[in-house]
Amino acid sequence: MGKRKTKVVVSSSDDDDDDKTFSLRSKTTSNPKLKPRPSSVPRANSRRTATKKARLSDSRAVSCKESSGFDEVELELRCVSEDSIDLGGRAFALRQMSMRSLNDALIFWSSFFRRAGKSCIYVFLSCLLIILGSGRSNGKDLWVDKYKPGSLEELAVHKKKVEEVKMWFEKRLKRQKEELFNNVLVITGQAGVGKSATVHVIASHLRATVCEWNTPTPTIWQEHLHNSNLGVRYMSKLDEFENFVERTRKYGLIPSSFSGRSQASVILVIDDLPVANGRVAYEKLNKCLHLLVQSALVPTVILITDCGEADSSDNSPQNWEELQSSLQRAGACKVAFNPITVNSIKKTLSRICREEHLNVDGEQIDLIAKASGEQGAFLVKERFARLPVKMDAPEKVLCKAHGQARPVTDFLHENGNISYKIGLLRFHKNPKLVYLASIHFPVSYIFEQFSAALTFHFLVVLDFLSEEAIDDACVVTSYLSDADFLLASLSGMITRNYEAENVIQSAAASVAVRGVLFGNFHPLSSRWHTIRRPSLWQVERSLRYNKLETVRQRCIGYDGMSLSDLSVVATEFKPALKWLGFRGSEGLESRNLSEKDIMLDDESVDGTSFEDKDDDTSNDEIEDCCIFDGFWKWKACEPWLTIEPYLPLGRVKDLLL
């Protein structure tokens, strides 16, 4: 509960009203459904996390994170308002709310499990179908947040690098005013290596306050129109950044956010640069940064995320590199972070295990038996912790998208933008997404992710049905079929109407999730479960490969004088040729290959993931470079990422506990 209070403090004072209602409501709702916390909860643990959180929030309380507080309030309000579902009439309620917000479904689900006496949280929507250990999942946050490194020792980053950064900070913070230093440090590294974590930890270590500049959400066209109707002048994000830099250069940091604490040393963190699309914008950004480097008053850290080769479809990587070198030329220090080694990840994980008291009770043997899988699950969590993509976005957006059952246009006008904004705020650190968004690629994109999530559901669902429940399976699959139908229904249109697509896609996602929730009347008891990639993707990939192969063989019919249809080759010529014995070997080969391809990663997520990686890279050649595919490719490079987004688990749990 302490956390919630701090949250209210964090949220900016502008939305006072919201805060009040929020705190009020949360009080009312958290009571009725309160169940006594499982007594197995280790006391020390919760206290420790609480203190840590206090420390963390202390250091961040002043950080000028814009609007995140507001979003949270919004979301929770929704959760709260939808909370009054009659849990008894489960089926009925679910049917009734088939088009309403998703969060109720979530709440519903978790509470269902709670009632069933298994206080496990089914991270369903999130597609993270890991069941956190039963009885112990009392944490209010995702482990991602909970085990945010609190001290230098806990950082999984290489010691030398940390030391380097720390030295730099110490030098800057201790120096006298008249000494002229360059006040800018550039930290580069792949997504999730702990760049910002390091800065935050060091800052709290040195008792300095961190002030962040986050890339604002790109504006979509619709929003722009809406705004200009209201008389709000459009301002390019780049301009905003420029203004900001100008301000900081002249006046130091914004005084308002430092009331009363101005004597503390301040570190400015620029977390990802705004997107510069095109040469002109890029030059502008470059110039702006140059100025910043030359005349920054406070120690400034610029975090740049390496996009990796996956981004090669656009020209931004070169730009980023160029940018880095030009910053260095201007005198900025540069520290490059390497990807975290497996060992240090393991260390962190074992720490988490220890703190969660995972191996204290009778499940030990079980744990050891499933060590690999569990490790994998944690690993995923760990990775997620460090990944820039905040995975709770789709649900939020969905929640917004389903809030009202008004006519579509009306709805779009009012809510489309909000949902979009919230969605992207969560994604703000992800360069690729922001890049896309900057070229007016709205939320549908996020939903595209969601549709992938759908595939994922699909894969795992059957494992969670009990043996006898074929009827359930039938319902579930039919809902999934509906969802796919919805997802596809717009794909063939010439003029893509993104907003309409949003709605349909969110509806599809909702249908899928709800269908699965609804259909599963006889869930299996909770157990550890490893995460698997949807084998559908592998199937699709090898299908594509085989198709190419078949295309090459299509001259077998007609004496080479005409091309045969693919289906004919596959269904008639190939089998016949196999019988006849000549050129049949080809067919056999491809079948073997396909069998190898669809091998499910059942045993351990760990082992197979590397194979997958290889697969992916080889597959990249086949894939087309359209934007969507590009994204998939990007995701494919990070095998963990293929497991899709999550829900604001912490918050749902908050409400339930």
Add this chain to the structure above:
Amino acid sequence: MLWVDKYRPKTLDKVIVHEDVAQNLKKLVTEQDCPHLLFYGPPGSGKKTLIMALLRQMFGPSAEKVKVENKTWKVDAGTRTIDLELTTLASTYHVELNPSDAGFQDRYIVQEIIKEMAKNRPIDTKGKKGFKVLVLNEVDKLSREAQHSLRRTMEKYSASCRLILCCNSSSKVTEAVRSRCLNVRINAPTEEQIVKVLEFIGKKEGLQLPSGFAARIAEKSNRSLRRAILAFETCRVQQYPFTSNQAIPPMDWEEYVSEIASDIVKEQSPKRLFQVRGKIYELLINCIPPEIVLKRLLFELLKKLDAELKHEVCHWAAYYEHRMRLGQKAIFHIEAFVAKFMSIYKGFLIATFG
């Protein structure tokens, strides 16, 4: 060489099955003004054979001298360039291609590549202005956009270029395209016609055909001449002096589907459903079109089914087949059907046997 190719009629005069169509086509060619053509009909009915014979009729034997080309085209699509790999088969007079290979990018093929091909017209040796023929296969699989661009191409370059379109179902070709073509429906050969062809081949190969054997093959072939001839040849390889009750080897994927069907009937549980999914994946990976998988599966299931249930099962099969065509990922729908079937079947079993 396969018998299918060996005994394929090379000219319109030698056609056995669709003689009337062949004669009409011949007349069309002799009148010198050939319109755009759209051939449609079920697989194995002889569309391609007729097209090839028609080309030969138009341009003489040199139309058979073809070259397969696998070329990567760079298409400029506004902001970016797309590389499209496309297999074409070309003689001096005609080009054949499968625009639907490009998947969702098919419209670039139609817009850019076909236009490019249609533009330059060949010059006849006699100095006459000739026209070029573009044979497009699987037109029904083209996306809507691509078909619209095709309509434009047909109009604009009709002076220098004739299109011969070939597809299974004319209902999936837009009205606009259909109305600009002379539609030629090629129906599936009757079983008698198939028997006639098989006997003709048997005679040419010098084989003894026991009575009723050809008829059995024809029956099994589902009125596809290609299937029949291929099956005939495999029978020949399997066991020569034919016996009239000789087993006709089924296609391997068909066997696989019937295996799936018996799996489904044996046990109805999510676990089994999961196994079935794996098997369907394998079929799909081997490029067996999902529609055919579903159809075949239904067929196999119906064989094992009580008459009471047949109607309902068919209904659901149709429902999910429709869904599948509209949707993107076939597996969802096939699996939904299988689950539905399992549910119905289990309910039925419980109701009858308690």
